[in-house]
Amino acid sequence: MAQSDGAVQARLVRAGLDLLAEEGVEALSLREIARRAGVSHGAPRRYFPTHRALLAAIAAEGYRELGRRVAEAVGDPAGPDPSARLLALGRLYLEFARTNRGMFELMFRHDLLRGNGIGLREASRPLFEVLVELVARARPERDGAPPPAVAAGALWANLHGIAQLWQWGSLQMTVGTGEVEPLLRAAIDAHLGPPVPAETAARRH
Template sequence: MSEPDGSLRARLVEVGVDLVAREGSSALSLREIARRAGVSHGAPRRYFPTYQALLAAIARQGYVHLGQQVAELVGDEDADPYAQLLALGRLYVQFAQANRGMFELMFRHDLLRGNNVGLREASGPLFRVLVGLVTRARPTPPGGPASSVVAGALWANLHGIAQLWLWGSLQAVVEMDDVEPLLRAALDAHLRPTTHF
């Protein structure tokens, strides 16, 4: 009896998620995913028109997982947005450390630039959370950049911290093993808080 299409498609993605968690993004190949799913090496092509489409479906699960953690972290709309942003920065670095292969896959430029609507749909809500927190933490001054611009700059900064921390580069140059001062410096540079000290 054959497996329903949706079920096999989901299993291929699940196998890919497990493979990237265990062995990193370089281990992801159509042949290896098919082998571990127990199907022929041509089977994934029936559900994913391209290799990038399969990788994007796997990466989407990373965004879903991160999104669930973010939702739990920032669910309280009455909480201090600066504190929530700081916690979000910590979570982002921790997620990168705990999910190195997935973090790398989630931000592959060929997947993000491609025609992967599902991947953009999964990542968009996370950015909107960041914009909302920035809006609450820093009302847009007259003539100042929009909250989405500030959130974009802050995200780039946080992503850089997470990536450089993974590589060990920041620890070496700033001579510290605590990422917290870097996260605070990033927030302060973008938000210029006046009431948090």
């Protein structure tokens, strides 16, 4: 019995996910994905208009998985103690990068994903909105502070840099530490200042 288009698309994405986990981004050729999915070499073009579209569909699964983990770790971003929730999000982000190296790279390889039409913005936007909400509630109020979205973007860039440099071993060598936690805390403090008391954060919501 012939499979539906949706079933074949899912098989191709699943094959890509497995290949990515095993061999990394550079292994994600259409030919190898098709072989693993058990379809002809030309089949992916019938279900995804471009190679980038298939890669974007694979990357979208990474965003969904990261989103599920963030929801479990952070809970309601409007809940009490946003500083603790922000720290939990940072830990999870660094752990996801460490344990899903291929996916973590693909999710941010916009040179590969550009113009895909799959909706990666929609897949990634909720994660950033959680970060913005936590930043807005966790940082002290002060004149001249950048908008929460700008501060959240800067913090995200810092966390991403820590994740990448940690994977390469650069930070362990230059900072002389085998623990990433102090770097995470320093990044949050540098961007947000000392934690806001829980009762103050609650009044802001």
